[in-house]
Amino acid sequence: MFKFASQDLTKQLSTGLSSALMTCTGGAILIVQTALLFNFTNQQLIGWFIVCYTLAGLFNLLLAVYYKLPIAGAHSITTIAFLSTSTFALNYNTLIGTYLLAGALIFILGISGIFSRFFHYIPRPVIEAMLAGIVLQFVLKLIPIFNQYTFVALLALIGFLLSITVLKFIPSMVLVLVLSCTGLLMTTAFPATSSLPFSLPVFALPEFSWQSAVSLALPIAILILSNDLAVSLAALKRSHYNIDMNKFISLSGLATVVGSFFGGHSINAGGMMTTLCSSEESGHIKYRYRAGIISSIGCILFGLFAWLIVPYLLLLPQYFITLVVGFSLLGICINSLKLAFSDMQYRYSVVFAFIISTANVSFFNISSALWSLIIGTIMAIIFKEGIYAKKEV
Numbered sequence: 001m002f003k004f005a006s007q008d009l010t011k012q013l014s015t016g017l018s019s020a021l022m023t024c025t026g027g028a029i030l031i032v033q034t035a036l037l038f039n040f041t042n043q044q045l046i047g048w049f050i051v052c053y054t055l056a057g058l059f060n061l062l063l064a065v066y067y068k069l070p071i072a073g074a075h076s077i078t079t080i081a082f083l084s085t086s087t088f089a090l091n092y093n094t095l096i097g098t099y100l101l102a103g104a105l106i107f108i109l110g111i112s113g114i115f116s117r118f119f120h121y122i123p124r125p126v127i128e129a130m131l132a133g134i135v136l137q138f139v140l141k142l143i144p145i146f147n148q149y150t151f152v153a154l155l156a157l158i159g160f161l162l163s164i165t166v167l168k169f170i171p172s173m174v175l176v177l178v179l180s181c182t183g184l185l186m187t188t189a190f191p192a193t194s195s196l197p198f199s200l201p202v203f204a205l206p207e208f209s210w211q212s213a214v215s216l217a218l219p220i221a222i223l224i225l226s227n228d229l230a231v232s233l234a235a236l237k238r239s240h241y242n243i244d245m246n247k248f249i250s251l252s253g254l255a256t257v258v259g260s261f262f263g264g265h266s267i268n269a270g271g272m273m274t275t276l277c278s279s280e281e282s283g284h285i286k287y288r289y290r291a292g293i294i295s296s297i298g299c300i301l302f303g304l305f306a307w308l309i310v311p312y313l314l315l316l317p318q319y320f321i322t323l324v325v326g327f328s329l330l331g332i333c334i335n336s337l338k339l340a341f342s343d344m345q346y347r348y349s350v351v352f353a354f355i356i357s358t359a360n361v362s363f364f365n366i367s368s369a370l371w372s373l374i375i376g377t378i379m380a381i382i383f384k385e386g387i388y389a390k391k392e393v
Contacts, residue, residue: 008283009290010174015282016072016294018173018328019273023074024053024302025321028313030080037084044092044263046307047201051264053303059255059267061296063248069241070277070288071232072295073270078227079220080265090212092263097206099260101217106224107253115225116245123386126376127234128340129350131275133357134231134369135333138272142326145319152183153323160327172281176327184320193311201262224252224266226370231271234373238339239278239285271369272329279332345389349380 159175353376
């Protein structure tokens, strides 16, 4: 019994840290790049990190502890990517107003129950196909890395293969991280760097404009709902966790509103982070919530020490971040593909959902993840597959 619990805790530690790594690497780099784009001061930048990681990590920690669910997250990385491509000249206070409006819209959709009613009619294999397509995008990025950075990638692969063959008692991501970091240090020379000054988030009043409301706030709300909250809920539903979807969404919206006054663009559960923590990689289903706790603690600490960490994080090659994330999601990809295509009651719906999700093509500022669920469900209705054939909706 003790050995079983110990192995489970090791798995939760591994997936929890890997989950935190997702947002504390690429997501952090995107924040710095976007801050430079909008000419943020160092105080505004560090304050942004504290909101997006420390406060957001605390929000997800409370959810994981209170509901005993493997919920993990910090901020919406897709929102940062969207902002980084924005051509609008917005000042700091207008950005805060944009975040506030996006959070308020999410809160309204959650408290009204519109989003959860839609989610009730989505077949589970369609959800699996959507998740498989999203995760596959990250896994496929491993292929060019093996071609260009063969040595480091091979070491990561050796670590993964050892964990599923000889060293099964060691979680795969532990060996992947150890060996890939060894290869990185052997092949990369890192220049000297210095830390940024520490500063607390500063309260600021929002400013509003019709342009930012329509062109930024609405797309941001849709991105958070479709790329993060919908994926989080899908992952929890897949693992048979019961959760009040309306409350889950409305709390994220409310937290985003509060965080906006201090410069944070979102506070929410992360789609891929929750997917990883709620997967079989985290051990027994009863204790997977501990992976969410570990992930949240990692985010909290990262936010508090961002003024020291960020300069070094910027030195990590992008390929290395992609490599680690790809291997961390490989097991989830295999499991989702198996569950999506093993139920013969669903054929066209699953195929359409998988293709749309994998293609990652968005229309009308709605992500491919949400389109995947919508089109997959429509196909199930048209071809009378699964629950729609049995009229059990």
